[in-house]
Amino acid sequence: MNWKAWHVFWADERCVPQVNPESNYYLACKHLFNHVDIPSSRIYTPNTSVGPTEMAALYQLKLQEVFHIKGEELPRFDLLLLGMGEDGHTASLFPNHPLLKEKNRWVAPVFDAPKPPPERITLTLPVINNAHCIIFLITGKNKAAAVKKIILEESAPAPLPAQMVKPVHGELHWFLDENAASELGR
Template identity: 40%
Template sequence: MSNITQRPNIKVYDNTGTLAAGMYNQFRELFTGQRSQNRPLHIALAGGSTPLAFYEFLAKRPVDDIHWKTIHLWWGDERCVPPDHSDSNYRMVREALLDHIDIGAQNIHRIRGESDPDSETIRYGKEIEENIPLSPVGLPVFDLILLGIGEDGHTASIFPDSDFSADSISYCVVTRHPGSGQKRITLTMPVLNQAKHVAFMVSGPAKADVVSKILKKQIELKNLPAVKVIPVDGILFWFLDRAAASHLDK
């Protein structure tokens, strides 16, 4: 692993496997800190192949390595499909992680993609409000939010030119994929930016161009959602493999 020291919190790894291990080390540090405070750890999960590698890595840890009973798992976004659908982010996490660890159903807070989307944003927002500490401005403060990024610069299910997601005071909203038209439910940008820790996990050469442009803060990309992820009082991490980071020095 190597750190790009001129860009704080950007970490580059040889491949997806070592990236997952590096993310695990960060996760363990967070968990240890929260455990000493004797309170739950609230984590919002992401979909995608790179987070998937992280979940598979977690599933292989020794049984006593992580005290899952104190961890609450949430979802940053979800496709509006049933939980057993191949597109479901919940299904991906369940198969890669949940089926292999000792975690109670009460600690798993999935977005119900099979429900009416508008009603589900209200229900999920209430569940968040009832379980997660709120900031002085009334927004939930997740301990850690995991994010991926699309080649178009979208993150969670906040897509380019989504006007409402940047300024919404709602915890979650319904969006549509600009290509397929598929409905999705996503946490809003204000919620992402209230988190104590936000971690982008990105791998592969297809993401190298957008990663480079975002991290170099090229002004023409200012409308892209990933550019707007700037935690108010938290710490932002970018975990990259070498392929995704390959344009940073160009």
């Protein structure tokens, strides 16, 4: 793997210092960046020293700069690696949240995440669904019911956020451990 060629962005980040164990950056460093040779100049972290509104606006500007976008075009990631919570949320897009209907912003602030910490930023669905390839990596028995609902497209009053991930011109892949897939049948 040519790690030096990678550019890394965040689908979401919590509004906590990067040294906080709840920070996605902290976890990425611990489990990936400390073990591979990705230049730090190619790791584009959100500025967690400001509030969620400014953090989201600054991160959108960073995406515009790195992707060289002017105007209405959306950034197009080669690969988005997403997880999913047991409630079917992905990134920091939670069930029945108004941000699921966001059409204009690429990055949005979240002030009321139902799990701590409540303040975060997240990529919006238009940006997520513009990716070339999206991979969900899901582990754990606690996510099996949501996986079943999403994969088997069971009807629900409102689709789960992970169910709304549908690349416009790309591929979607699910990688599940045995526990997460346990309710899919054989």
